[in-house]
Amino acid sequence: MENDKENIIQAVVIMDLFNNNFEPISNKNPMGLLPVAGVPIIDYVLESLVSGGVGEAILFCCQDSLQIKDHVKKCKENKVPWSITLDVQIISSDTCQTMGDVMREIDAAGLVRGYFILLGINSITNINFAALLEQHKQTCKKDKGAAMTLVYKEVAWQHPLLSNDKTLLLAVDGRNHKILMHQKYKPKSKETSVSLPLECVLQHSEVKLHNNLVDANIAICSPSVPPLFSDNFDFQNRDDFIHGILINEDILASSLYYTMMKETQYGAAITNWKTYQTVCWDILHNWVYPLSIETDSFYKNTFMYMGRHIFRKTNSSLSRSCTLVEDVLVGAKTHISDMSRVSKSMIGNNCTIGNHVIIHGSHIMNNVVIKDNCQIINSFINDNCIVEMNSNLEGVVASDNVCIEEGSNLKGNILVETIKNGNDITLKKTSSESGTEWENESSGKEDDEYVGFDEEWSNSESCYSSDSSAESSLPDSPIPEDTNIFLQEVIDSLARGYEENLKCDYLILEINSSRYAYNIQLHEVNFFVVRALLSMPILEDTKSVLSTVKDILKYFRPVISNYIKTKSSIMDCLKAVEDSCIKNIWLDGKAGQIIHLLYEADIVDEDSLLEWYEDLKENESPLKDQTSIVKFFEWLQEASEESEDSD
Amino acid sequence: MPPTEGSLKDLDDKTSESVVKFVSEVRSGKIQGSENIAVATVDLLEKIISESETTNALSLCNLVRAVGRNLVQALPTELAAGNMVRRVLRAIRDEQRAHANQSVEGAGESLQRLVLAAPSRRATLGPAARDLKEPIRDHIAELRAELDASTSSISSQARSHVHADELLLTYGASALVECFLRAAGTRRFRLLLAEGPDVAESHAMAARLATAGVSVALVGGAAVGALMPRVNKVVLGAAAALAGGAALATAGALAVTAAAAHHAVSVVVLSPLWSLSALHARGGQLFEALAPASRALPYQGVESALVRVEAPLYDVVPPEHITLFITNLGGSSPSYIYRLLSELYDPNDYQL
Structure with a gap:
């Protein structure tokens, strides 16, 4: 056994x-x-x-x-x-x-x-x-x-x-x-x-x-x-x-x-x-044998084959003058009325299709009512929907219980029924101006592609999402994709940690795991952690940027000291500051103060600062002439001279 | 429904479970080929009968009929399953009649006798308190022996149909035709093997026959028309012999027999008894049944997603194209099939 x-x-x-x-x-x-x-x-x-x-x-x-x-x-x-x-x-x-x-x-x-x-x-x-x-x-x-x-x-x-x-x-x-x-x-x-x-x-x-x-x-x-x-x-x-x-x-x-x-x-x-x-049609075309449209009917063979891959349940009713062109599936107790024309579509059970309706490439689920003179192309209509007269739908995805108004003309929309105040049912349209946008809905995760039906039966480019949010937030960034995602993730985890007062040890773990996921080099991690600290969303909204930066540095001190230990890592850190100050508007003109804060927190040492300043001058960085930087280094010079004097 | 039957009853859980299991095995291809399906159906029926608690003829009949109805509904293209159910039903009826001391010659009797005998016939399936299981098991064993012997008994007739120096033509791969031709192997005939829809299997069969010493030439299915004038005899294997004397054969067979009819070449169809079916060749779902599309075209190119592939499973060969059916019992002309049917099945069971 x-x-x-x-x-x-x-x-x-x-x-x-x-x-x-x-x-x-x-x-x-x-x-x-x-x-x-x-x-x-x-x-x-x-x-x-x-x-x-x-x-x-x-x-x-x-x-x-x-x-x-x-x-x-x-x-x-x-x-x-x-x-x-x-x-x-x-x-x-x-x-x-x-x-x-x-x-x-x-x-x-x-x-x-x-x-x-x-x-x-x-x-x-x-x-x-x-x-x-x-x-x-x-x-x-x-x-x-x-x-x-x-x-x-x-x-x-x-x-x-x-x-x-x-x-x-x-x-x-x-x-x-x-x-x-x-x-x-x-x-x-x-x-x-x-x-x-x-x-x-x-x-x-x-x-x-x-x-x-x-x-x-x-x-x-x-x-x-x-x-x-x-x-x-x-x-x-x-x-x-x-x-x-x-x-x-x-x-x-x-x-x-x-x-x-x-x-x-x-x-x-x-x-x-x-x-x-595509898979629906392949199943209808019997490519997936022994899987077929009869798979759930327990081999009772309730379908009637009418040639040209048109299948209908024996208890469905077709009007004499309606035309089923090819590749059609008609469910039980569904009625199709006069002069309607259906091609390449699946129609569920208990549906009623009115007169002069044209349905092409669509998937209509159960209990749907489609009234006269509608045109439905490449759409998905879920259970219990009602499509009123003279509507024109192309590339529409409608969830259940949606009622589409008379004479509406929709292209590439997603329709969701929302219930307000008890029984008052209203229609929420996910609006889209050009009809190309609805495929871009997937703002949640970076690896999603929302691909909808074509509005026209062509492979138009517009049907695919181009950029996802993580990338589009930094449009001019020359950084390759993986590192970019990594930066976004580090920012997210730091921001969350700051808000929820998480222990820095956990955050270090999180950052490390993201690092392995995107295969980031160690020196890049040093760079990005500092870059992330200075790009936290909280800085965008706050009025006193500097005091917030100070709080952040204080809070994340363990994280920083975990990464910024050696001479080379300090240089990475300073480069990150440089990069942040150039790219983030809220840090505009405040580079000197930020560096001062870092210096005071004992994160960077004097030698590295001077070396970095030399680099700035060499590379003709826009920061080198910034007054705050110039002032800071003047102050640093004086301070060191003073200390030398006192010796 | 004939008055001698009880009401249509549904199967109990256990039986329907084994029926569903059988059906899914056939559908998933674990049991392949009409003959294997016939054997498996007999096994299934034996199991169901021996497990059932009732022993009288009426309830056994109803049980087997209900199983048969389910099978036919689930496997409309596998006629052998339904045929076997009818054979077993016939066995039950015969057994009951024999014990009621009545003539076993039940089917196909004259109208006069039918009318006169009606009251007693009605009594034939009345509830009797006797155990029918044992004799029915004997019948089933006989049936199974017949199934086992069907290929050899058909092949043994080969020498009376195939003569020396004849040019034979066959279409597609069929195990039965292969055995038949091998049995005729001592006669020095030549064979043209036309490729059926299952090209690889046709090639394999040609290779096997060649090694067995038959002189085989493999030709394309499309060349059949051109070659037909030289052919002496066409040998076909049938998926089923239908009630009107028509035959159900691999898709494409109709083109072959039409060419044969045009050139007055005789067509011999090999149909074991289990393939004899009470169905008539009228338009219906069965005859339009589609094979998996991948049999006609591999799912690979762009076209596979764009085109509609129709791969019919069977062709119906009309009786006028067929010269002779060869069954276990010997040759019979298409017009005689109805008689064989009435010997094998009870007319009450034509409609399950």
Whole structure:
């Protein structure tokens, strides 16, 4: 019996995406219940696990675990095929904010027994997990440190699944499929050159470069993966993990491998609205067999096939003069009235579509009413919405219970229903002037891309977010991206520490962990810590900048003394002051006073100050003529002469 | 519904669980091929019957019918499963009749006899307090033996159909056709193997036949029309033989048989008894069933996301294209299939 249990393949499904790509739909309902071609994603995932030979699934929910639990319970009661052979365990933890937290939690709870499969709730695939796991075990026999085998699907590089997502550049050893470099680019990035580390080419006889891979968010993991996450608490997501392993391959004694799916197998991850749309069509086109639109109907075959990939439930009703062009899914008890035209769209249950309605490329959920003469193109309309007459929607995402007014003309909006004063329902429009802005909503995290539907059926550039907030806050900064993010993080943690009176020891830990996450050199850390101290948001608002700076220096004295110890670090510190005084307007003209404060706090010594002053003059820095600086150095000169005199 | 039946009943938890398990195994490809599905269905039915608590004919019939209904609904393209259910139902009915001392010749009797015998027939499935399980198990064992022997009994007829110096043509890969041709191997015939939709399997079959000493030439599916005038006989494997004498064969077979009909070449269809189905070849979901799109095109290029791929699973070959069906019992013409059906199945069970 014991032995039996060990042979059961375990899979960990992370039920959240930890981003806001599917807002506002993902706010109320968990991602797992988002219908893809009429079937909740979770059903596809569990079904694919069963047909892939997995015996035990651990669903890790970070929010809305109750809804998932209800769904799974209902499925078990209904004897859904997967419920018989698959043992489903639902773990919920509200404290997890990232995938890294989830893995640490899994490690702490000891949930996995050995090798396991790690996949996201957004992975749609029909691969044989058991075979891949076996392959990974073989790899592990050759290389004890093999931590993860990443599973990719090779497609043409213009494929919509690639062009609408972050593209990936992978450098691998052609002989043993070991990953050497892993780089993700933003969608439609303008980057034209690729930098490849030299040792990558020198140390391996055969190196393959791939930029035609779809990341299906599936990985086969060794037992060492959860502990690795625990040891490196700066790993936030899988990409962090991959980067961390690749950079510190020797220290962590781990390596990564990749494998490609067969030609006939399908694998994709739903990461944004466009990939959502592509995956829906692929399912309708039967690419993902045995997963299909019938996956949740327990093999009852309630769909009627009408040719041209048009499927309708047997109890739906179509008017005689309506036209279904191609790739249409019509749910149960839905009625489509006269002269309406539907193409490439999924329509849910109990919907009513009026006369002369045109629907193209849209996803309409349950109980939606669309009145006469509407035009709905590339939109997502959630449950219980009402679209009044003569409306024109393009690229709209509407959350549930929204009522769209008569004759409205919306392009690229996100519509959210808000409830004010009891039952008074009003419509909150996330306004956008040009219709290009709504993809930029993702101000929360720097690595999010909110990609919406195209307004026109073209691949317009405008659909992709260009810059995220962290970068745009320092637009003219010549600093490369990683260090920039690092600076922002240090500022954030210091500001929080100052506000909440945290112990400086913790802050040092935090800064150090960010340092490893972005691979920052020590001298850069010294520079950025001081730079961050002088860029704290509190300084922007305060009236007496100098006294605040004094408070800050006093409070963070342990932090500063931790970093600024040696002669060279003092020089870094002074350079940071120089940089801050040039860039931050609130420090304009106050360089001398700041340096004075540092001098008084015994952070910088006299020799370094003089050396720095020489540097300033040499480099023709704009600071050298500033009156406060000149005055300070005059004072310093006098002070030192005085002390010499007294000797 | 015939009056001899009880109401349509739903399955209890345990049975429906094993049915669902069976269905998901078939759908996920763990059980592949019509013959294996037929065998697995018989196993499933035996298990369900031996686990059921009831022993009388009426409730067993209802149970098996309910299982059959579920199977047919879940696997509309796998006709073999439904056929096996009908065979077992027939066995139950026969057993009951034999014990009621009635003629086993139930099906296909004259109208007059049907009318006269109606009251007694109605009684045939009445609740009787006898244990039917044991005899039914014997029937199932017989059925299983028949399934096992079907390939060999069809192959053994090969020598009476394949003659020396003939040019045969077959389409696509089929294990049954391969066995059939091997059995005819001592005759010095030549074979043209036209590639079916499963190109790799066709090639593998050609290689195996060549090593077995058959002179094989592999031709493209499109070349069949041009080659047909020289061909003496077309041998096809069928996924199912349908009630009207039509056959359900791999997609593309219709083009082959149409060419054969045009050139008056005889078409021999190999159909074991388990593939005989009570369905008629009328338009319906089954005949438009789509195979996974990846069978026609790998999911790789841009086109795979943009185009609509239709990969039909079957072609219906009309009876007028078919010269002879070869079953376990020997050759029979398409117009005779209905008779075989009435021997195998009870007319009450055509509709599960």
